Amino acid sequence: MEVVVRVYRGGEEEKAAIEELERQCEYSGQKQGKPLLVTDLMGDPICRVRNFKSHVMLVAEFGEEKEIVGVIRGCIKTVTRGKRTSSAYPVYVRLAYILGLRVCPTHRRLGVGMKLVQHLEKWGIQNGAEYAYMATDYRNTPSVNLFTLKCNYVKFRTPGILVQPVHAHDKPIGSRIAIVRVPPQVAASIYRRVFANSEFFPQDLGLILNNKLSLGTFMALPKKSIPSWDMKSGTLPPSFAILSVWNTKEVFRLQVKGVSPLTYASCVGSRVLDSLMPWLRLPSIPNVFKQFGVHFLYGLHMEGKGAARLMKSLCRFAHNMARDDAGCEAVVAEVGKRDPVREAIPHWRKFSWPEDLWCIKKLDTAKRNDKANESCRPYDWIKSRFSSSIIFVDPRDF
Template sequence: MSLKIAAEVYPKSPTERVEEPLVAVREYDEERHKVAVEKLERLCEVGQRGKPTLVTDLMGDPICRIRHFQLHVMLVAEYGEEGEVVGVIRGCVKTVTRGNSVYVKLAYLLGLRVSPRHRRFGIGTKLVQHLEEWCKQKGAKYAYMATDCTNEPSINLFTKKCGYSKFRTLSILVQPVHAHYKPISSSVAVLHLPPLLAVPMYNHIFANSEFYPKDIELILSNKLNLGTFMAIPRKYMSKCDPKRGILPPSFAMLSVWNTKEVFKLQVKGVSTLAHACCVGTRLLDEWMPWLRIPSFPDIFRPFGIYFLYGLHMEGKCGTHLMKCLCAFVHNMAREDGGCGAIVAEMGQRDPVRDSVPHWSKFSWAEDMWCIKNLEDIPKKCGPSHCFPSRSSSPVIFVDPRDF
């Protein structure tokens, strides 16, 4: 499929304006577009001169970030007769809760990139519009995107040109992986829950949350999922039986998603002094682990992350148990030499948020989610971007496939 769009061309005469079809939007073809898309991704991630840059390196096919959704697509924008790839966008469609156990089909738009030399020609807008049409054909009622609150060009594109509205603001919490193990209290036991047990528990816990995916079983059974874990007071071990739904008065649980097979990150452009300080803390931590120095991981080489999702805790010991679970995952990541950080994304009012260890300098508090109603609704019906019902829960379930 393709879509011709018009780019404005300005000749020497300031009063003369002509339009010429220059760009076609097409579905991604691996053999034809893979090399060009990879080049475009690298080109768009070059940061400001003299400032650190976080570079994302997709592993394998550029479509790998959305491959784990049953309904997904990637579109490219080709320029000129030679078909130069100047833009790309990805999207998927899934069924999620909108609150109060009500499900709706929702599209997620991500990975919009436009070549710096071809910006301000409306290419990004047309990519979004064409992807929205594909999502509507797949039954999506709403579409949403996420970006850092400081990314004004992206926010302006979606809110001012594409009709999206600011919807939720989440926090991304990042905990570096140190050289030493984190201690776990001997009074705490960590259980590994198979998907057969984790699915019904999650269905019950997150029934009233927003964005909880209906295909949670596929997520928990995915090869990238490293497991679902529950921390309980050890004194309740003999009385706890998750198979029969018998749980202790206090527990915490979460699942771990391994992004290493999808993408790796790398920080470039730091000063020599900053690089030396970071290396120094890690060397001291390795040589004298008893000092428990909060060392800085080696983020100057490609590294993967573990993403925590499905975080939940109950009871008066819930905070302590959640911290023990996070320490357990940290120790898992430490044994995995290629993992540099543990990441969780949570709503501002999520009760678990303050129990997740993180470094404030690594984390950022405002990940902006914007949403749009893809159906044609008369203005008298009210704001078309809002979910028809609002959740009574402050919890937003972040799908690990979105990250």
């Protein structure tokens, strides 16, 4: 029977069908005997992409009963692709981001996933996208094979996901370091300067910083430099670190399932020991076996003497923010493989992903007169040797 792909209509019946599909995919993973990090969307299934101005959610129907056997989400955004050597200004490109692809275990190997991807790409082209990209765990072989072998995507970037569990105790911040809150307008100006040569920096950053899920932008700098620095002057202090915090709790919750009894007992034991002897300030493991939320750190950048120490203090401040937010059990950051800030971000290796594989594809579009880049020669971002070591990870993508 033919698979029909259409736009998600909403409604309680369709929402329930997609929730059941998500559960079936979860159960399929658990049958393999591997620990799972399960995502539970909060509210409508389309919430993962709702914070983008242009977004879509597609479902695949099968048979006369029109059973929903697949789902995919996508959005359109305009981002930088790294500075060209012949220009002092960043060059923007419009692309489609693909996420949330799910296919019912009983209907796999029938071309459902590929058909969903093809329809999403077609929607992207209709909305002016020149490229499409997606992110997946490099160990997710079925997903990697679908995109690279069947849909002609290429492996592009491999940023790392760094996870710091939230402990029961505050982390100390140096007495000589000041943490200041930066207003969204000032933060946008700073970010456009320091990320001008980066990849994937969003043109609509102002919408992100002013979004209700944004918990603020913060800067760490030596206290001695505060009297001589005016935040609104347009200049930057000689030494500083900066980051913004995004609250994912209102979009999705996570839960770890399928761990061994020994692992479960050791995690519980760490919390019991911490509660009995709080003066030791043990780094106990939070209860990740029930649903929990995370704070996502983005826009991480540091400059000047002692910048790594400032970034570590800023990450401690973010940890303490998360500790005061009930139900938040981890602080997460995703940075480029060669980004200098990576070594300054506190994280637990066992909780982190060394490589989050990003795959990209140049869409087969007719030549368009792009007024923003009409002076540029034809350019293929994928084949370019001038890629940046800095990747700006949009918190809406996480």
